[in-house]
Amino acid sequence: MLTSRYGDIVVYIRMPESPVSLNGGGSTFVYPQMQAWISRFRNISESLVSINYQGIGSGAGEAQWFSRVLDFGAADVPISNSTYSKLASAGAGFIQFPIIAGSVVIIYNLPGWDGSVCGSLRLSGEVLASIYLGSIIYWDDPRVRDLQVDICRSKLPHEPIRAIHRSDGSGTTALFTLYLSHVSSEWSRRVGYGYTVEWPRDALGYGEGARGNDGVAAKVKGTAYSIGYVEYSYAVANKLSFAALKNRDGYFVLPSPQSVSEALRRGAQDLPEPSQYWGDVPRSFIDKEGRDTYPIVGLVYVFIYTDLPRDKAIALSAFFRWILTEGQRQDNLVEGYLPLPTELAKQAIGYIEKALKY
Amino acid sequence: MGRKMARGEMLFRSFALSNILIIAIVAVMVILLGSEGVMIYIKEGVSFISTSIWSGARESYGILFALGGSIITSIIAIIIALAIAIGSAVTLSELAPQSMRLFLSSLTDLSASIPTVIYGLWGLYILAPAVGWITREWIPESVRSILGTPGSIGTSLLTASILLSIMISPFATAMIREALSSVPRSIDEALYSLGLTRFEVVVLKLRYIRRAIATAMMIAYGRAVGETIAVSMVVGNVVNPEFWRILSPGYTISSLIADQYQNAESYNYMVPAIFGAALVLFVIGVMINIYVTLITRGQRL
Numbered sequence: 008m009l010t011s012r013y014g015d016i017v018v019y020i021r022m023p024e025s026p027v028s029l030n031g032g033g034s035t036f037v038y039p040q041m042q043a044w045i046s047r048f049r050n051i052s053e054s055l056v057s058i059n060y061q062g063i064g065s066g067a068g069e070a071q072w073f074s075r076v077l078d079f080g081a082a083d084v085p086i087s088n089s090t091y092s093k094l095a096s097a098g099a100g101f102i103q104f105p106i107i108a109g110s111v112v113i114i115y116n117l118p119g120w121d122g123s124v125c126g127s128l129r130l131s132g133e134v135l136a137s138i139y140l141g142s143i144i145y146w147d148d149p150r151v152r153d154l155q156v157d158i159c160r161s162k163l164p165h166e167p168i169r170a171i172h173r174s175d176g177s178g179t180t181a182l183f184t185l186y187l188s189h190v191s192s193e194w195s196r197r198v199g200y201g202y203t204v205e206w207p208r209d210a211l212g213y214g215e216g217a218r219g220n221d222g223v224a225a226k227v228k229g230t231a232y233s234i235g236y237v238e239y240s241y242a243v244a245n246k247l248s249f250a251a252l253k254n255r256d257g258y259f260v261l262p263s264p265q266s267v268s269e270a271l272r273r274g275a276q277d278l279p280e281p282s283q284y285w286g287d288v289p290r291s292f293i294d295k296e297g298r299d300t301y302p303i304v305g306l307v308y309v310f311i312y313t314d315l316p317r318d319k320a321i322a323l324s325a326f327f328r329w330i331l332t333e334g335q336r337q338d339n340l341v342e343g344y345l346p347l348p349t350e351l352a353k354q355a356i357g358y359i360e361k362a363l364k365y
Numbered sequence: 366m367g368r369k370m371a372r373g374e375m376l377f378r379s380f381a382l383s384n385i386l387i388i389a390i391v392a393v394m395v396i397l398l399g400s401e402g403v404m405i406y407i408k409e410g411v412s413f414i415s416t417s418i419w420s421g422a423r424e425s426y427g428i429l430f431a432l433g434g435s436i437i438t439s440i441i442a443i444i445i446a447l448a449i450a451i452g453s454a455v456t457l458s459e460l461a462p463q464s465m466r467l468f469l470s471s472l473t474d475l476s477a478s479i480p481t482v483i484y485g486l487w488g489l490y491i492l493a494p495a496v497g498w499i500t501r502e503w504i505p506e507s508v509r510s511i512l513g514t515p516g517s518i519g520t521s522l523l524t525a526s527i528l529l530s531i532m533i534s535p536f537a538t539a540m541i542r543e544a545l546s547s548v549p550r551s552i553d554e555a556l557y558s559l560g561l562t563r564f565e566v567v568v569l570k571l572r573y574i575r576r577a578i579a580t581a582m583m584i585a586y587g588r589a590v591g592e593t594i595a596v597s598m599v600v601g602n603v604v605n606p607e608f609w610r611i612l613s614p615g616y617t618i619s620s621l622i623a624d625q626y627q628n629a630e631s632y633n634y635m636v637p638a639i640f641g642a643a644l645v646l647f648v649i650g651v652m653i654n655i656y657v658t659l660i661t662r663g664q665r666l
Contacts, residue, residue, distance in 0.1 A: 035627070064627030087631050169517050174602030176421065176628035184422070199422035202628035203635075209603045215516040215614055216602030218624060230517030 033068015083178020
């Protein structure tokens with residue numbers, strides 16, 4: 008029996024008696040972190056548990072898990088409405104729970120903006136939505152200007168903002184557009200949120216798509232007067248500078264492990280039962296109040312069935328309870344990935360222990 | 366001896382079998398595309414190919430922008446590639462000094478075997494900025510108001526077309542070159558003996574091999590319309606309903622599919638939309654193929 012701790016959480020992990028191999032897949036965002044966890048856990052379990060995770064995309068992960076091709080699925084959003092109703096009508100026992108956090112950051116390329124004097128560019132949710140909707144065209148629009156510190160308001164050029172977005176379907180886009188839908192009723196009405204959406208600014212000639220986080224970052228880097236959004240871990244690993252966002256209480260906050268964790272803690276109170284429909288869960292971590300709370304924060308969710316063969320249930324329970332404890336500690340995290348607050352980890356562990364009995 | 370003959374005969378017949386296999390695979394593919402895509406045809410009807418929208422959030426799909434982008438980039442690419450390929454094929458098989466021909470031919474063949482992602486990188490870092498710069502500096506505003514303006518780093522439908530033409534011309538060159546050199550020596554000699562100039566001989570020989578040229582262009586079309594990664598890097602990836610504005614960024618069906626299939630299963634209609642788009646592309650390919658076969662049938666010198 009292995010003891011694994013995280014904050015005030017202590018779990019006792021039991022390994023299977025004979026070697027078990029598990030197949031998982033889904034979210035590409037969590038892939039590097041998952042690989043790190045898998046190899047670490049392989050050592051801890053003395054090669055008793057070997058796991059194969061494929062970054063096939065969140066949507067495919069959910070579908071392949073649902074049809075029981077995969078032992079677990081991982082996605083940047085909870086189980087979708089259509090899969091949920093199929094699960095419910097089939098009467099299948101399953102749970103979903105978060106394993107790690109992520110965040111979306113706004114990057115920009117604004118020649119003439121001196122960060123040492125003016126600090127990070129400041130933006131708000133409404134302004135971001137107006138930019139991507141195309142109702143703000145120029146950098147020196149009063150709505151952008153008024154957000155900046157006094158001495159730098161005149162530094163914004165009369166140039167059109169080039170807004171870059173993901174062209175491939177991605178959890179990053181899902182989280183970003185969920186945020187825009189949350190803060191802007193016009194965005195919610197005209198565009199909505201999801202892995203892929205329409206981008207009204209494109210039609211005006213000031214918006215453009217790029218493939219992957221790297222594509223967006225490269226395009227922003229190569230395009231004067233542009234902005235874009237990328238996954239936090241990608242921005243950190245590539246040392247990109249990002250914008251401060253105005254949060255619900257009016258503070259301008261930069262993304263950081265603290266400001267993300269603060270948002271998660273504030274949203275953590277009310278996770279639904281693991282087998283309920285979680286469609287509204289992502290919203291509960293968006294745009295939270297507080298002095299140091301970053302507004303665009305999301306989770307990666309794992310789905311498992313509860314009616315599994317005994318050895319698989321033991322192995323899954325061991326792996327995910329380890330992820331939710333020691334797996335969240337800094338030395339087990341890949342740079343830029345954000346740990347769950349203990350409140351969330353505790354709930355997730357409770358769900359697993361209740362559902363996977365053996 | 367008799368046994369050996371029989372074995373050879375069997376091998377020969379198995380070729381026919383492999384041909385049937387290819388046809389069967391294509392048939393299965395069409396059935397798959399149709400059966401997976403049928404939902405979207407029912408849901409969207411004609412507007413699936415007559416409108417320009419791709420929104421998972423709203424479950425609304427119309428592929429006109431990508432269809433137009435695919436066709437327009439392929440056509441421009443083929444026109445440019447045809448010019449390049451005929452020029453270099455004539456050079457390689459008629460004009461270049463005998464000692465250089467083999468060397469130059471293998472260079473062209475080599476460029477046909479470069480992985481497409483490398484062309485894509487070249488397109489992104491060299492071609493696209495060049496197209497962007499040329500448009501900004503040389504193309505007057507009046508033209509740009511009709512043809513559009515490239516995206517940030519010079520990405521546009523035209524950029525994709527030029528990149529495609531460069532990618533497909535080595536292969537087209539090789540095919541036309543082979544066809545030219547397969548023209549019987551006696552025809553060459555007969556033409557020259559009539560006192561024709563070198564130029565006139567080349568023109569006549571090109572007419573003689575026009576079916577080979579048409580076939581080369583068909584295959585080039587297949588490559589152009591199916592090219593994914595390189596196009597995706599330079600086309601701009603924008604839902605652009607005005608796809609005829611070739612200087613603005615756009616989309617092609619192949620790059621759209623590559624962008625969207627990963628999370629498509631999260632939506633009710635996106636998987637059918639992807640299969641439906643692929644089927645439309647396939648049908649267009651077949652129609653072009655039939656058309657080219659018809660117009661070149663039975664035509665000789």
